[in-house]
Amino acid sequence: MKIAVVQMTTGPDSVENLAHALGKLEEAATQGARLVVFPEATSQAFDSGRLDTQAQDLEGPFASGLREAARAHGVTLVAGMFRPADTVEREGKTIERVYNTALITGPDIHRGYDKIHTFDAYSYRESDTVKPGAELVLFDVEGVTVGVATCYDIRFPEQFRDLARQGAEVIVVPTSWMDGPEKLYQWRTLTAARALDSTSWIVAAGQARPGGAEMAGQATGPTGIGHSCVVGPTGRREAEAGYEPEIIVYDLDLEQVAKARKSLPVL
Template sequence: MTMTTALRLAACQSNAGGDWVANLERVRADARAAAEGGARVAVFPEASMACFGSDLRALCQPLDGPFATGVRDVAAETGLLIVAGMFTPSGDGRVHNTLLVTGAGVETRYDKIHLFDAFGSRESDTVAPGDSLVTFSAFGTTFGLATCFDLRFSGQFTELGRRGAEIVLVPASWGEGPGKAEQWDLLVRARAMDAQAWLLACDQAWTAPSGTDPLGIGRSACIDPLGGVRARLAAGEGILLADVEPTLVADVRARVPVLRRP
């Protein structure tokens, strides 16, 4: 399915702390601002419910818990489709790093597949990996989902493109470090080209590093299917509004048919 008109997306680049109630109120405020700016889709960072470095096992909640219920209420109030990062019980004593997708007639989840066991960090000690790619339809457009470290795995994005994703939404909590900003900028562009889709990456705003916990560098961006940067934020908190044209995807895939299986 393909839209014939532009769709306005919002990347709500903010800092999450360890208090899910305060974080939910920030989601509410930013969602209202995004809706006032004409957005139909609002994407919040990975770990919007509680930042890395918090006691994730103690803070995790099921998808019928108060944080997710609060996000659904915000989506209903604003009319937005909202994507927000949270932590849900995994059943093995760890948690899942979950994207909640809710609003505009959509209700689904994505559990992060590729865990951040890199640069001295061990996400898998507390987080269990997901095992399924997720696409969904809204506003006549097919969306795909990925989270942060997934950006280093090109095959995930190629497969999302093959499954019809025209827009890929990527919440993140991309840790600071030598070369990390340059890697982020490169990877969001490359993965849009791998999927031959629009890509909206929403990172936590820059946060002072704390050990090996991935927190945020900002630089949320909207990338077109040919890897062009259409909009980007700086390091601080803010809302990126970007108009995307899903019909461009079919044109790019016809001219550069790299998604065809051999």
């Protein structure tokens, strides 16, 4: 199955981000991709203003625009967006929280996965503004079962193992990975480890690094480190982007999953 990983930088405006994503989708589909994976926060970048002001449900203009384009191109896509969730009180303030949702849309599907593990680490508290999800999500693309995880989820092995136990051969991971000391090392280690844990293909699409390679290694908010990747079920890194915007197109060999699970029956 041919997949595309879109590494891009999004900004504060969901309308502009949609237009940007539609252009990248057309480029990926033209190269023959059947599954196209965009980063977390495709609809609105983190640290670019309040998330609740542009949060939309799955019938809103952002998700609907991607659905129409995906159907027109005959592909399935996954892209990060934010949906209205609930209202909470934090330190005397009323906060309209959102779900951090991975939109899954295409010819035969239109649904979302809500990120289960919110990023409460490195002095950042995603749970203040984002309500955690509670359910695993899987879907099919041309007979291949695909699981979904988002960014910080990748630090939790059981989610990936559970997805594989439910039939996932490919797990897509939209991401907006925080840069900083040892963060790239951790990202590379974790993506390989989750492939080995689940004996599945890991297809991870990240936000490109704002400022590019010149800013690499500096501690910033969860706005991207680049290095989107495709990792095989034995942990080998088959493709990896750099810091800049890029599209990776790769043909997944699903027979490798069966071989890995026969030789490494860790599930």
